[in-house]
Amino acid sequence: MRRFLLLYATQQGQAKAIAEEICEQAVVHGFSADLHCISESSKYDLKTETAPLVVVVSTTGTGDPPDTARKFVKEIQNQTLPVDFFAHLRYGR
Numbered sequence: 238m239r240r241f242l243l244l245y246a247t248q249q250g251q252a253k254a255i256a257e258e259i260c261e262q263a264v265v266h267g268f269s270a271d272l273h274c275i276s277e278s279s280k281y282d283l284k285t286e287t288a289p290l291v292v293v294v295s296t297t298g299t300g301d302p303p304d305t306a307r308k309f310v311k312e313i314q315n316q317t318l319p320v321d322f323f324a325h326l327r328y329g330r
């Protein structure tokens with residue numbers, strides 16, 4: 238089965254439900270999704286990830302990320318990261 242990484246960030250559960258549906262449908266279509274909340278950073282490593290990445294994230298407040306995504310957003314907004322830091326990633330959101 239072709240694997241991909243599936244991350245979600247949710248405030249009220251909708252993004253998680255959508256990610257779980259994608260995970261179920263993936264199997265039907267011959268894919269295997271590794272599903273994690275985006276805050277579970279010990280369970281995935283985007284620096285070394287070679288499989289496609291799908292991110293399901295809701296917005297809250299005034300276009301703010303869910304609480305579970307705040308750390309992730311802060312990390313990828315780090316201005317000291319090289320411009321090609323995530324250049325290897327194939328991702329959709």
Ligand SMILES: Cc1cc2nc3c(=O)[nH]c(=O)nc-3n(C[C@H](O)[C@H](O)[C@H](O)COP(=O)(O)O)c2cc1C
Pocket residue numbers: 246247248249250251252253294295296297298299300301303
């Ligand atoms: C308090 C609140 C603020 C919201 N703010 C935004 C927003 O700024 N932009 C947007 O596109 N959607 C906004 N929404 C809509 C949510 O993104 C939408 O309800 C989504 O399905 C929630 O997903 P979740 O259950 O994964 O948190 C907001 C919803 C709530 C309840």
